[in-house]
Amino acid sequence: MPTVLIAGASRGIGLELARQYAADGWHVIGTRRNARGESALRSAGAEPRRLDVSDASQFEALAASLAGSSLDLFIHSAGIYGPDTSGLAQPDEQAFEEIMRVNVLAAMCSMSSIGPLVARAGGRMVYLSSSMGSIAQMNGTYGWLYRTSKAALNAALKCTAGELGRRGVTCLALHPGWVRTDMGGPNASIDVVTSVTGMRRVIAAARKKDNGRFLDYTGAEIPW
Numbered sequence: 001m002p003t004v005l006i007a008g009a010s011r012g013i014g015l016e017l018a019r020q021y022a023a024d025g026w027h028v029i030g031t032r033r034n035a036r037g038e039s040a041l042r043s044a045g046a047e048p049r050r051l052d053v054s055d056a057s058q059f060e061a062l063a064a065s066l067a068g069s070s071l072d073l074f075i076h077s078a079g080i081y082g083p084d085t086s087g088l089a090q091p092d093e094q095a096f097e098e099i100m101r102v103n104v105l106a107a108m109c110s111m112s113s114i115g116p117l118v119a120r121a122g123g124r125m126v127y128l129s130s131s132m133g134s135i136a137q138m139n140g141t142y143g144w145l146y147r148t149s150k151a152a153l154n155a156a157l158k159c160t161a162g163e164l165g166r167r168g169v170t171c172l173a174l175h176p177g178w179v180r181t182d183m184g185g186p187n188a189s190i191d192v193v194t195s196v197t198g199m200r201r202v203i204a205a206a207r208k209k210d211n212g213r214f215l216d217y218t219g220a221e222i223p224w
């Protein structure tokens, strides 16, 4: 039975990933940081673990608790949008610190602590990025903190793909589409089932030659 670890699986896209992989017969370890996430994960058929991704030491503890296991797949879904800003509003320092900690530092910590467990299985490391983090497609300042954090995540992923690729891991940055979740809001273009079904297909089709690519949930390439 293949094993997937999903960081940030208490709700939204992460929870639907947990539900679909569990329904497909995978051993699913899903992380959450509060009690509500615990029951949602159990109902989805996943094994809940506690993880606040904003605390770097918790990734090391999680990896230590999994020492001896190998992971076929790791998916980093945890993320925040931060404040809605427009124009060149000076970023609030506390908001900057929080979004960089959750969207970038946490991802980098997972690359170093969880990467070796995935390398053991020659598995896949998947990071939920966003087309808003594509520098090539940036055309405005709205959400500039979020955009900047996802561009930084993409840079970290690209560096890691080189390193972990030599150890047999396939790393992907995935854009899930504009999805109706708490983050995406009710007017988003697709539902969470469509997004996750598509991403699972893209992940399953990924081969070593795809290491370091930036794709959307349909498999279309997104320019960095």
Ligand SMILES: NC(=O)c1ccc[n+]([C@@H]2O[C@H](COP(=O)([O-])OP(=O)(O)OC[C@H]3O[C@@H](n4cnc5c(N)ncnc54)[C@H](OP(=O)(O)O)[C@@H]3O)[C@@H](O)[C@H]2O)c1
Pocket (backbone or CB within 6 Å): 007, 008, 009, 010, 011, 012, 013, 014, 032, 033, 034, 037, 051, 052, 053, 054, 076, 077, 078, 079, 080, 102, 128, 129, 130, 131, 175, 176, 177, 178, 179, 180, 181, 182, 183, 184, 185, 188
């Ligand atoms: N929805 C979209 O349209 C869209 C588009 C592009 C990219 N994305 C990306 O897709 C990913 C998932 O988005 P979503 O729509 O599912 O968002 P969501 O519904 O807002 O869910 C966010 C998830 O991240 C977790 N999280 C946030 N901060 C955390 C922390 N410090 N420690 C642990 N978990 C934390 C939340 O846990 P709690 O329940 O504990 O808060 C929750 O499980 C994000 O990385 C997002 O940037 C989403």
